[in-house]
Amino acid sequence: MFALVDCNNFYVSCERVFNPALRGRPVVVLSNNDGCFIARSEEAKAIGLAMGAPAFKNRELLKRHKVVVYSANFPLYGDMSSRVMTTLADLAPDLEIYSIDEAFLDMSGFQRYDLDHYARFIRKTVTQHTGIPVCIGIAPTKTLAKVANRLAKKNPCYAGVCLLNTDKEQRAALAITQVEDIWGIGRQWSKFLHTQNIHTALDLAEASLGLIRKHLHITGARVQAELNGKSCLSLEMVRPAKQSICTSRSFGRSVTTFDELHQAVSTFTGKCAIKLRKEGSAASLLTLFICTSPFNAPEKKYWGTRTVTMPHHTQDSIVLIRTAGALLESLFRAGYEYKKAGVIVSRLIPAASSTATLPLFPQEFPVPDDRQKKLMTVMDSINQRYGSGSIQIAAENSAGWKPHQKLLSPRYTTAWKELIEVRTLQ
DNA sequence: TCTGGGGTCCTAGGACCC
């Protein structure tokens, strides 16, 4: 049996922990650059604020209902998430952290207990330890646990826990779940399924395997099997090493000059390099993209992207920033209003591995010596000790393109200085 | 004025090998 523990309206709940006056009020959290809604309290959902909708198009509704609006505070949410996960790890031997607000727990050893009762205990403990409310779905497969979790969330009569134990209970749950609400079935596939007269999860479970295999491929067939109680997706307790790392941002205003764009691109590349070193990986491919707003008129649109292979696998900020700078020179077109840029490093290998490809012409691309590696280690330890950004490459600068974050809450749990500011204010 | 960010997996098709 799998239990899926999912935090309710996670980002909003994080804000509420430190500001209890927000309980019972409509609250939303915005995406980076204060763009779209990425979390909504139940009250905000009831008003009709849609997930992913742009805030500026809902200004009237926000004002009329006195909705409390926050900029995204990822350091806070990340820290609260690890508190929730630490609590869960004490309550079940094996867990998979699936996302910032979700974890799968292996319940197979708990069959002799009353699972429903134990799930309620987990729920109570998480709220007691962290202040975050969660819902729990339990079933024999991960996909069914997702279905159960959704029911627990939607239907107050479950009081936060839904256990789908018997075949009969599972079928009944599938009958009241639409295909578009199944984990693994997105917009395109639900559209197709509806044309085939497959509307509910039960319809999908009973559909012809040939049809599913042909149009939804192996991935869809797996979903179908999971709905029928055949477990295809196992618990992944160790996160596999990343295959690519990306840092991208929309700008707070449009950027037109090469220099400002270069500062943004260097900053994103520097962040990728830090993420690479944290992951213990080195990259040999670097992709850069720069673009105007997708909402621009066609003649004002530009989308430029290019990938280069680097002579050595690297995790060195200086090498990567230099490479990205050269790419930018080839992609930059004057006369456009740039709104977003991003850097992706890929073809990753463990940094310590010996599988790195050696260059064909070593005299042209000399292997970096140890001093550069040491420099990066020193940079990272200074930033670790004095806070991120204390020391950086000179090309990094966010003055020109910095995203808007006008409604940011303090980083209550990760920055002493901001906690002290809160106390002073009160 | 204003519209997010960061990932994974799978398939088809092209290029190549003997």
Added chain:
DNA sequence: TCTGGGGTCCTAGGACCC
């Protein structure tokens, strides 16, 4: 008139997730 069979590797694009 007629032109094999069996593979691998790589990439782009499309689907999905939170």
